[in-house]
Structure formats: structure tokens, C-alpha cells
Amino acid sequence: MKQNRTMVVIFLTPALLLFFAIFVYPIARTVMMSLFSVENVTSSVSEWTFTGFKNYADLAQTSLFRKSMWNIFRIWAVGGLVVMSLALLFAVILNSGIRFKKFFRAVIYLPNIISAVALATMWLQYVYAPRWGFLTDFFSWLGLEDLAATQWTAAGNKFWALTFAYCFGMVGYHMLIFSSGIEKIPHEFYEASSIDGASKPRQFTNITLPLLKGVVKTNITMWTITSVGFFVWSQLFSTVTTDLDTITPMVYLYLQVFSTGNTVMEREAGLGAAVGVTLGLLVVLVFVLTNLLIREDEIEY
Amino acid sequence: MKKIIAMLLLAALLLTGVSGAFAEGKTIVYWTMWESTEPQGKVLKEAAQAYEAETGNKVDLQFKGRTGMREGLQPALDAGTIIDIFDEDMDRVNVSWIDYILDIEDLAKAANYEETANAGLIGAARQVAGGTLKSIPYQPFVFAFFYNADIFEEAGVEAPPATWAELLDACEKIKNAGYVPITSDDAYIMTNLGYHMARLIGEEGVRRVVDNGEWAEEPAVLEAAKAYADLAAKGYLSPTIGSSVWPTNQNGEFAMGESAIYLNGSWLPNEVKEMTGPDYNWGCFSYPAVEGGVHGPEAANFGSQVLAINKSSQVAPEAFDLIVKITKGEFDAKLSIESVGIPVDSTNIEWPAMLASAKDVMNQLSVRYSWAAGIENNVNMTPYIKQAFQQLCGGQITPEQFVDTLETASN
Numbered sequence: 146m147k148q149n150r151t152m153v154v155i156f157l158t159p160a161l162l163l164f165f166a167i168f169v170y171p172i173a174r175t176v177m178m179s180l181f182s183v184e185n186v187t188s189s190v191s192e193w194t195f196t197g198f199k200n201y202a203d204l205a206q207t208s209l210f211r212k213s214m215w216n217i218f219r220i221w222a223v224g225g226l227v228v229m230s231l232a233l234l235f236a237v238i239l240n241s242g243i244r245f246k247k248f249f250r251a252v253i254y255l256p257n258i259i260s261a262v263a264l265a266t267m268w269l270q271y272v273y274a275p276r277w278g279f280l281t282d283f284f285s286w287l288g289l290e291d292l293a294a295t296q297w298t299a300a301g302n303k304f305w306a307l308t309f310a311y312c313f314g315m316v317g318y319h320m321l322i323f324s325s326g327i328e329k330i331p332h333e334f335y336e337a338s339s340i341d342g343a344s345k346p347r348q349f350t351n352i353t354l355p356l357l358k359g360v361v362k363t364n365i366t367m368w369t370i371t372s373v374g375f376f377v378w379s380q381l382f383s384t385v386t387t388d389l390d391t392i393t394p395m396v397y398l399y400l401q402v403f404s405t406g407n408t409v410m411e412r413e414a415g416l417g418a419a420v421g422v423t424l425g426l427l428v429v430l431v432f433v434l435t436n437l438l439i440r441e442d443e444i445e446y
Numbered sequence: 447m448k449k450i451i452a453m454l455l456l457a458a459l460l461l462t463g464v465s466g467a468f469a470e471g472k473t474i475v476y477w478t479m480w481e482s483t484e485p486q487g488k489v490l491k492e493a494a495q496a497y498e499a500e501t502g503n504k505v506d507l508q509f510k511g512r513t514g515m516r517e518g519l520q521p522a523l524d525a526g527t528i529i530d531i532f533d534e535d536m537d538r539v540n541v542s543w544i545d546y547i548l549d550i551e552d553l554a555k556a557a558n559y560e561e562t563a564n565a566g567l568i569g570a571a572r573q574v575a576g577g578t579l580k581s582i583p584y585q586p587f588v589f590a591f592f593y594n595a596d597i598f599e600e601a602g603v604e605a606p607p608a609t610w611a612e613l614l615d616a617c618e619k620i621k622n623a624g625y626v627p628i629t630s631d632d633a634y635i636m637t638n639l640g641y642h643m644a645r646l647i648g649e650e651g652v653r654r655v656v657d658n659g660e661w662a663e664e665p666a667v668l669e670a671a672k673a674y675a676d677l678a679a680k681g682y683l684s685p686t687i688g689s690s691v692w693p694t695n696q697n698g699e700f701a702m703g704e705s706a707i708y709l710n711g712s713w714l715p716n717e718v719k720e721m722t723g724p725d726y727n728w729g730c731f732s733y734p735a736v737e738g739g740v741h742g743p744e745a746a747n748f749g750s751q752v753l754a755i756n757k758s759s760q761v762a763p764e765a766f767d768l769i770v771k772i773t774k775g776e777f778d779a780k781l782s783i784e785s786v787g788i789p790v791d792s793t794n795i796e797w798p799a800m801l802a803s804a805k806d807v808m809n810q811l812s813v814r815y816s817w818a819a820g821i822e823n824n825v826n827m828t829p830y831i832k833q834a835f836q837q838l839c840g841g842q843i844t845p846e847q848f849v850d851t852l853e854t855a856s857n
Contacts, residue, residue: 209830
């Protein structure tokens with residue numbers, strides 16, 4: 146027994162040390178930093194100035210930060226609804242016994258294996274470009290000149306152009322998660338309900354959806370994490386200076402911590418840490434709410 | 447057989463150790479903001495190789511890119527990573543990283559460096575470092591209106607505009623000739639506003655407005671807004687100026703010869719040379735003077751990248767020698783030619799043909815603006831200014847609405 150305990154300690158210690166070094170320490174340091182005025186992420190603790198919750202108060206009073214939060218809320222809520230609906234629809238269709246299932250699944254998933262830089266360039270230069278873009282040509286061909294003249298990346302439109310392009314690439318990822326859940330549901334359930342006269346929509350609402358609660362929770366959590374970390378697409382849609390349609394909390398954090406814009410500004414890593422802590426709490430909040438609202442059943446897939 | 451292999455390996459190991467022990471050269475670690483595929487990166491590599499051949503020292507040249515430098519340099523320095531030389535924008539090195547860099551006044555004096563240096567840039571480097579030399583400028587730039595001289599000629603514009611009235615006249619002729627007079631992209635459009643306001647009230651005035659939110663209180667804001675609303679109303683601005691995501695209009699209508707004028711840095715010819723081809727007829731003029739303003743063509747944003755030595759470096763004299771190698775004579779000229787850039791060695795008097803017209807602009811400068819004359823000085827306001835100015839130039843809002851929007855956003 147004593148030997149076993151020694152072995153447990155020997156095997157667990159490296160893992161625990163790494164866990165503390167890689168996860169616990171950075172989280173604890175970030176939370177601490179958010180309560181101080183800190184110039185740079187690597188500034189020594191002796192250079193920190195305690196300011197309490199001032200960083201959080203400043204964030205709450207900064208209209209640009211509030212705007213960035215509003216942007217990710219819209220991406221999360223509107224984009225999430227569209228992405229989850231389409232992903233579930235495609236997953237159900239793919240598992241309904243259609244031919245060439247693997248081919249269609251690969252096509253829908255394809256955008257996920259293409260670099261975001263290439264995808265964003267495609268959307269900006271080949272779809273939204275005001276003079277030669279696909280949308281301009283398409284609406285001109287239909288004779289809808291007003292729509293053809295729309296500047297899709299102008300202020301106000303750019304947010305939706307960005308959200309649409311991002312969602313386009315995310316459907317396949319969440320479809321795969323839904324699909325893996327649907328595949329686990331025994332076929333007998335569907336056969337039995339068919340014999341009882343249940344239609345396909347009825348099977349979907351009474352069998353598929355209730356048995357996918359766990360998968361829905363997983364998808365919502367994954368979507369929340371990616372929405373909160375929304376950064377690359379934002380940078381690609383406003384390459385040098387960010388704008389109101391593309392600002393997200395992660396971009397705001399990046400600007401504050403690294404001062405990467407054209408103008409060299411004072412850096413404020415403490416404020417950046419406060420943004421990071423706020424976002425972390427947001428993910429936890431959504432996770433808790435999801436667990437409260439979507440109760441687990443005895444049978445789930 | 448095994449014994450022979452073991453002995454050979456041992457001999458090889460000993461030889462390596464012995465040769466290492468007798469090696470005289472020192473290693474200089476150089477982190478650069480350029481990528482290895484960029485013209486600047488290629489020339490730096492050649493310069494480092496030439497330096498190695500001459501001195502026996504080794505140069506560990508690491509290409510970090512802009513993002514790599516801005517995100518990674520300071521944490522690496524704080525962690526004690528050996529980095530002897532690094533380069534970046536003059537303001538970033540001398541402001542953000544000032545605590546890490548060595549005062550090189552003595553090294554520069556011993557090498558008589560300033561005898562053939564660009565006096566204006568050395569002065570700017572000293573000024574931004576608080577009065578002492580802590581970095582060596584290279585790859586200078588000037589920010590001005592670049593234009594397609596063939597379009598100017600075809601439209602009958604005989605001389606580059608020096609005043610706002612002359613600019614309006616030139617735009618009218620260009621428009622009548624069937625071209626878009628002025629274009630821009632979202633990355634640079636705010637520089638137009640910054641320059642116009644700085645012409646009226648100087649950079650200090652611009653910073654005061656941006657930092658203190660004096661958008662409604664300062665009449666120059668409305669005046670600048672009216673000037674650009676006027677350009678938009680007269681059809682002098684690109685119809686897509688309010689929506690173009692960089693580099694759409696730069697690489698599109700400007701490089702393709704459909705629009706004539708673009709306010710940008712002297713790196714522009716290099717960026718679009720693959721699209722314009724070698725026959726593009728480049729012109730350059732300083733932002734025009736405006737009526738009742740405080741500055742004219744003598745003021746602009748100019749500066750450079752700079753090379754600095756880590757104050758903890760153990761090989762500072764050798765590092766300075768490498769900097770001299772890069773910024774003087776053969777390799778300064780090569781950097782200028784390959785990157786279509788401005789030389790810093792005053793004995794390299796030939797500028798690339800594409801930048802010949804920028805030389806006149808550079809020579810007349812006596813007042814230095816920082817980036818965009820300070821209009822991007824408030825990180826919490828920049829996106830609001832950008833959007834409002836794009837809408838103004840796109841004809842979506844009036845000058846009064848522009849002022850009101852920014853006044854509201856700043857409160």
C-alpha cells in the first residue's frame with residue numbers, strides 16, 4: 146500500500162506541477178494583474194500599482210469596450226442561432242440516409258480546413274468587393290441595381306458582412322458534433338416510431354432533439370468560447386486600424402496590452418487582464434446558465 | 447567494427463570541441479521586424495553574411511515580423527533572452543522600449559558615424575529618445591500625397607498642388623479627364639483628417655482635440671470636415687472610399703491607373719510595384735497648405751525604422767559595427783534599391799527612380815508630425831473617428847453630424 150502511494154505521487158507530481166505552471170499560475174497572475182496598474186505583461190510585481198477594481202470600472206465606463214461587448218453578444222446570439230440551426234439541419238439531413246453522405250459532409254466541413262486568412266481574403270476581395278465582387282455581379286445579373294450598388298463593407302454593413310463570413314465557416318464544425326450525436330441514437334427508435342405512424346418532423350422533435358440535449362450543451366459551450374475569443378476575423382476585416390463594426394473585447398485587449406496600432410501608445414496590461422477575466426467569467430456564466438436551462442436526462446447521446 | 451566507429455565518433459567530438467574552444471568570433475543576435483522573404487530581409491541577410499566574412503563574428507539573424515516584435519520582444523528581453531540588436535519603428539523603440547536600449551553616443555562618435563548620416567533623422571532619433579542618441583535610423587519614409595503623373599499630365603495639371611485651392615483645381619481637371627481624383631483605404635483614410643487638422647492647428651492642436659474630446663469646441667474640426675464633405679460632394683473622392691478595406695483601393699483603382707492621388711507613405715511604390723509595373727510614372731507632393739493654417743508643405747510625418755543595441759549586450763561594439771555595415775555604403779544603397787526605399791547614407795545620393803519626386807518633398811521638410819499628425823492618439827476614440835470620417839467621405843453624414851458624433855462619443 147505504501148509503495149502504491151509513492152507511485153501515485155511519483156506519477157502525479159509532474160502532471161500537477163505542469164498543470165499549476167501552465168494553467169493555475171497564469172490564471173492567478175491574470176486575476177491579480179487585473180487589480181493593478183501594470184504597463185507590460187512581463188513587468189515584475191514590484192512595478193505593479195494596486196488600483197483595486199478601477200480597471201473594471203474604467204472598462205464599464207469606456208464606450209468602445211461596451212461596443213465591443215455588444216458586438217460579440219450579437220455574434221454569439223444571432224450568429225449562434227443561424228449556425229446552430231443550419232448545423233443541426235445539415236446533420237439531420239446527412240443522417241437521414243441520403244446518398245453521397247460522406248461527400249456532402251466533407252464539402253460542408255471544408256471551410257474549417259482552410260486558413261482564416263485565405264477565407265477572409267476570399268470574402269473581402271471576391272464576394273464583398275464593391276466593383277468586381279460576386280454580390281455586385283450577381284445582383285447586377287438579376288437586374289437588382291440597388292442591391293448591386295450596396296457597399297457591403299461600409300460602416301454599419303461591415304459587422305453583418307463579417308458575421309456572415311465567419312458563420313459560413315463555422316457551420317461544418319458544429320454539424321460534425323451534432324452528427325456524431327445523431328449517429329449514436331439507435332435506429333430502432335426511428336423504426337418503431339415509423340411503424341407507429343410518426344412523421345419525420347415528429348421524429349425530429351420527439352426523438353432526435355430530446356436525445357441530443359448533451360450535444361446541444363456541448364455546442365453552445367464551444368460556440369460561446371469561440372465567440373468570446375473572436376479575434377482573427379476581426380483583424381482581417383480591419384487590417385491596420387480597428388473600427389466600430391469589427392471591434393471585439395479580444396481586439397480591445399490586444400490593443401491595450403501590445404499597442405500594435407500605427408501610433409505608439411501607452412500599454413496597460415492591467416486593463417487587458419481585466420478584459421481577460423471578464424471574458425472568462427462570461428464563459429462560465431453561459432456554461433452555468435446552459436446547465437440550468439437544459440436539464441440532463443437519463444438517456445442522452 | 448564497433449570500436450572503430452566509436453573511435454571515429456570520439457575523434458569527431460574532440461575536434462568539434464577543440465575547434466570551438468579556439469574559435470575567436472563572437473555571436474551577435476539580431477531580431478528584425480522584417481520577414482526573410484521581404485526585400486529588406488534579403489538585404490539584411492546579405493549584409494550579415496558580408497559582416498561575418500569580414501570579421502569572423504557570427505550573426506544570428508532572426509526574422510520576427512512586425513507582430514512578432516511587438517508581441518514578443520519585451521517579454522523575451524524581460525526573460526533574459528540574449529538579443530544584441532533589434533529594429534522597429536523609431537517611436538516604438540525610443541518610447542516603448544527605451545529602458546532596454548544602450549546610449550550609443552560614444553560608439554557613434556568613435557566611428558564618426560554622423561559625418562555621412564542623415565542629419566534630420568539623427569536629430570529626430572535624439573529628440574524622441576530625450577536628447578541622446580539611442581538608435582540608428584534606416585529605411586526612412588515620408589508620408590505625403592503620391593500620384594499618377596501620367597494622369598496629371600493627361601488632365602492638364604501642370605504642377606503638383608501646393609495649396610488647397612490648387613488641389614481643388616487639379617481634382618476638377620482629373621475628374622473631367624475621366625479619372626477618380628483621390629482615393630484611400632480604411633487603413634489610411636484617417637491620415638487625411640489628421641493632416642488637414644494639423645495644417646489648421648498643428649499637431650498639438652490635433653492631440654488636444656483627440657485627447658480632451660474638444661470636437662465641438664475646436665472650429666478646425668468642422669472646417670476640416672467641411673473640406674472633405676466638399677470633396678465628396680464634388681465627386682473628387684472615390685465612390686468606394688467609405689467602404690474600402692485595405693488594400694482594395696490601393697491595389698485596385700490606384701495601382702491600376704483609375705484614380706490619381708493617394709495619401710500614403712513612401713513605401714507605397716514598393717508595395718504596389720508588382721501591379722503598377724516599372725513604367726508607372728510616380729509623383730509626390732506634400733499635403734497642401736490651407737487658408738488660415740499654421741503649417742504648409744514644410745510639415746509632414748517622416749521618420750524611419752531604427753536599429754538599437756540592447757543595454758545588456760556583451761558585444762555592443764561588434765553590434766555597432768554591424769549596424770554601420772547595414773546603414774552605410776553598399777548595403778544602404780542595396781536596401782534602397784531592393785526595397786524602393788530612401789537611403790540614409792548621405793553619400794548615397796541616388797534615390798530609386800520611383801521615389802525621385804519624394805526627394806523634393808523630403809528636402810523641404812522642417813516640421814515633423816508623428817503618425818497621422820496625432821489623430822490616432824486616443825485608442826478609445828480611433829474607431830469612432832474612423833467610422834465617422836468614412837461616413838463623411840462617403841457622403842452619408844454632414845460635417846455637423848460628424849462633429850456631433852465625435853463629441854458624443856468622447857463624452
